[in-house]
Every structure is written in structure tokens, then in C-alpha cells.
Amino acid sequence: MNIRPRTPDDDEAIAEVTRSAFTAGPRGHAGEAELVEALRRDGDAAIELVAEMDGRVVGHVMLSTMRDPTGALGLGPLSTSPEAWRRGIGSMLMDAAIARATGYGATMIFLLGNPDFYRRFGFASETAAAFDSAYDPPYFQALRLTKDAPRSGRARYARAFGED
Numbered sequence: 001m002n003i004r005p006r007t008p009d010d011d012e013a014i015a016e017v018t019r020s021a022f023t024a025g026p027r028g029h030a031g032e033a034e035l036v037e038a039l040r041r042d043g044d045a046a047i048e049l050v051a052e053m054d055g056r057v058v059g060h061v062m063l064s065t066m067r068d069p070t071g072a073l074g075l076g077p078l079s080t081s082p083e084a085w086r087r088g089i090g091s092m093l094m095d096a097a098i099a100r101a102t103g104y105g106a107t108m109i110f111l112l113g114n115p116d117f118y119r120r121f122g123f124a125s126e127t128a129a130a131f132d133s134a135y136d137p138p139y140f141q142a143l144r145l146t147k148d149a150p151r152s153g154r155a156r157y158a159r160a161f162g163e164d
């Protein structure tokens, strides 16, 4: 298993992994592959990593620049191929995403998802709930990466998320 930055040659495989993950997932949503493409098109994709196994892309994570707060990244979508679920690939992508975001200089990461999965990486809905946003706990969660990360204010994802 290899985690590496995405290249444009990966994009077809990333779209396929994203579609199959979200269609098979508990809250199937076919628009996630289009969201990935829209974030790239808008120039809001900050970090993208793929998980590669035997030369095949089996996972992907996107981190995009948030409109608010300054310095924050939004994590998602995160997807792994359904036939490879529960083998640690999603966790490896999360660990790598957090490390890259730290290296990138991000102050914090916000995400939306099941807290049972994300709390193991340090995400907390209490951290996110201190921010005004369009999202509700417990799904809206955040992880502070730096001491000077903001503690309150507004949280708004990149435009492609379509909050307003």
C-alpha cells in the first residue's frame, strides 16, 4: 500500500472510487465525484492523496481551502473502494491527510461524517460547534493543528459545497 499525492492521471480512477464508495455507503450520494471535480476546477483543492495497491487507486482524500476561518482546510470527500473496506486504508489516508495538512501550515481541519470513525483521529464535534456554520453536531467535527488556531467564528467550506 502506497499513499501519495494525486496526479491528473489518477482522476478517472479517483472518480470511480468515489462513486462506488458513496453509492455503497450508508448514506449514498452520487454527487461526491462531481464535488471533487468542482473543487479542482475552482482552484480550491489544497491537498489530494491517493492510496494505491498493486498499481491501482483504491482510496482518495480531498482537503480544500475553506472560506472561513482563515487557514482552515475542509476534509472530504474521503473514499475507499468497497471491496477494500475495513483493511485500514481509510485510516492510513486520514493519518497522511492530517500530516500533510500540518506540513501545509493549516491551522485546523473541519469535516462532516460519522464521529465513530473520525474521533479516533482526534476530531471532535465540540471543537466544530463553537463555530457558526450550516452544519450540526455530531457530524460536523474539527481538529486543531496549531496553538493559534481560531476557537470560534464562522466556518464555511469552499464554494463547491454549495452552502449558499
Ligand SMILES: CC(C)(COP(=O)(O)OP(=O)(O)OC[C@H]1O[C@@H](n2cnc3c(N)ncnc32)[C@H](O)[C@@H]1OP(=O)(O)O)[C@@H](O)C(=O)NCCC(=O)NCCS
Residues within 6 Å of the ligand: 021, 022, 024, 025, 026, 076, 077, 078, 079, 080, 081, 084, 085, 086, 087, 088, 089, 090, 091, 092, 112, 113, 114, 116, 117
Ligand atoms: C469511511 C471509509 C472511508 C472507511 O474506509 P476503510 O478503508 O474501511 O477504513 P479503515 O479500514 O481504516 O477503518 C474502518 C474502521 O472504521 C469503521 N468505519 C468505517 N466506516 C465507518 C462509518 N461510516 N461509520 C462508522 N465507522 C466506520 C469500521 O468499522 C472500521 O473499524 P475497525 O477498525 O474497528 O474495524 C469507507 O468506508 C468509505 O469510503 N465509505 C463510503 C464513503 C464515506 O462514507 N466516506 C466518509 C464520509 S466523507
